Amino acid sequence: MYKDTAAVINTEGQRDLIDIGKDLFNIKPKKVEAEEDKDLYFSFLPASSTVPGGGKALFTSTTAGFYMGNRSTTYLSSVTFAPYFNFKGRYGLPIRSNIWLKNNSWNIMGDTRVLKYPQYTWGIGGGRDNDTKLLLDYRYFRFYQSALKQIKPYFFAGIGYNLDYYINIETNKTNALRTFTGYDSGTEDSKNSFSSGPSINLLYDTRNNSINPLPGCYANLVYRFSSPVFGSNNHWQSLYFDMRKYVSLTPQSRKKNVVALWAYYWTTLTPGTPYLNLPSIGWDPYNRSGRGIEQNRYRGDALLYFEGEYRRDLTRNGLIGYVLFASINSVTQQGTRSFQYWHPAAGGGLRVKFNKNSGTNIGVDYGFSRGFSTIMINLGEAF
Numbered sequence: 001m002y003k004d005t006a007a008v009i010n011t012e013g014q015r016d017l018i019d020i021g022k023d024l025f026n027i028k029p030k031k032v033e034a035e036e037d038k039d040l041y042f043s044f045l046p047a048s049s050t051v052p053g054g055g056k057a058l059f060t061s062t063t064a065g066f067y068m069g070n071r072s073t074t075y076l077s078s079v080t081f082a083p084y085f086n087f088k089g090r091y092g093l094p095i096r097s098n099i100w101l102k103n104n105s106w107n108i109m110g111d112t113r114v115l116k117y118p119q120y121t122w123g124i125g126g127g128r129d130n131d132t133k134l135l136l137d138y139r140y141f142r143f144y145q146s147a148l149k150q151i152k153p154y155f156f157a158g159i160g161y162n163l164d165y166y167i168n169i170e171t172n173k174t175n176a177l178r179t180f181t182g183y184d185s186g187t188e189d190s191k192n193s194f195s196s197g198p199s200i201n202l203l204y205d206t207r208n209n210s211i212n213p214l215p216g217c218y219a220n221l222v223y224r225f226s227s228p229v230f231g232s233n234n235h236w237q238s239l240y241f242d243m244r245k246y247v248s249l250t251p252q253s254r255k256k257n258v259v260a261l262w263a264y265y266w267t268t269l270t271p272g273t274p275y276l277n278l279p280s281i282g283w284d285p286y287n288r289s290g291r292g293i294e295q296n297r298y299r300g301d302a303l304l305y306f307e308g309e310y311r312r313d314l315t316r317n318g319l320i321g322y323v324l325f326a327s328i329n330s331v332t333q334q335g336t337r338s339f340q341y342w343h344p345a346a347g348g349g350l351r352v353k354f355n356k357n358s359g360t361n362i363g364v365d366y367g368f369s370r371g372f373s374t375i376m377i378n379l380g381e382a383f
Helices: 017-024 176-181
Strands: 040-050 056-066 077-081 091-100 106-116 119-121 134-152 155-170 191-205 216-226 236-248 257-268 302-313 320-331 343-355 360-369 372-379
Touching (some): 040 343, 040 360, 040 372, 056 372, 106 155, 119 176, 134 191, 155 216, 320 360
Antiparallel strands (some): 056 077, 091 106, 106 134, 134 155, 216 236, 302 320, 343 360
16 A cells, blocks of 8 residues: 555645635524545535527536545545437437545546437548538437556556447438548438447556646556457547646646646547547547547548647635646548648636535536637536
């Protein structure tokens, strides 16, 4: 066992929306002697947003943060449930979990989604203009689970299982997707695309809190193998490598003053990857990349992504803060695997501390890129 004192979140002098609510309604909870490693912290956000294909969607996001062991030796676990729906038949029921067992002996991650998901696609490569797009409609079921054992402090290795089931992929024209993309796998009109198989996972993580990372670093390697042996429509393999670094510019200050850096490389390793499983901007594991770029805008056999963000508290008590961010990405061109076009985006946002014990912020970001801009509302940081 090792002791990681950085894993303890210091809330002395901090203030959040829960504190403000207690003051407004004169709530004075009775003090109890609670076991610190049993605490459970909830954050809840109701909001609305646009949906690909048009229309407004209502969604809620609930995040639970909790400890499965002593805080000095166990990272903060989290479970997020963010359902959404509108009145045009679009809905989503995603549940994500990141569980750290006692003394960080195991890290168990899960991602389960049931979606009805209309979405524009621009084909393969990065050279098409914004108006050259096609609206897809499909239902989607995802089931990803992985279990990683601690090999030594901060380093974990394990296996997982990944299942993607795209149901009734269709457009408003016969065989329009195959004609539009010039791609054969997973583009047949009104058909399903099913992929299933194991993964090998390596993880290095010195962050104490994935909801709101403080100084530390993160690296994650996932090799995925899908095969008819496991029920897949065809055989394909992929590799995803994610790296993040968080640097405090004023370590002794109580006010957050952090630079966060993120890069990932996502690539297919074999031909025949279904179209909707190809690397695509905004389809990283937590759908957080490419703020200011429409999700799915760029797709290819491989994708390179870089982002930097400056995070700063405005108030000494941590209640209000802001971020500034910029990113650039590129996907390979069809048939060449060359990174020919680079696509920048930038923006900024406001942070309001919802729960100081779990470090959960309400984030409102404005992002923009060439020909597109959007406002994003989330619980927790983008990465």
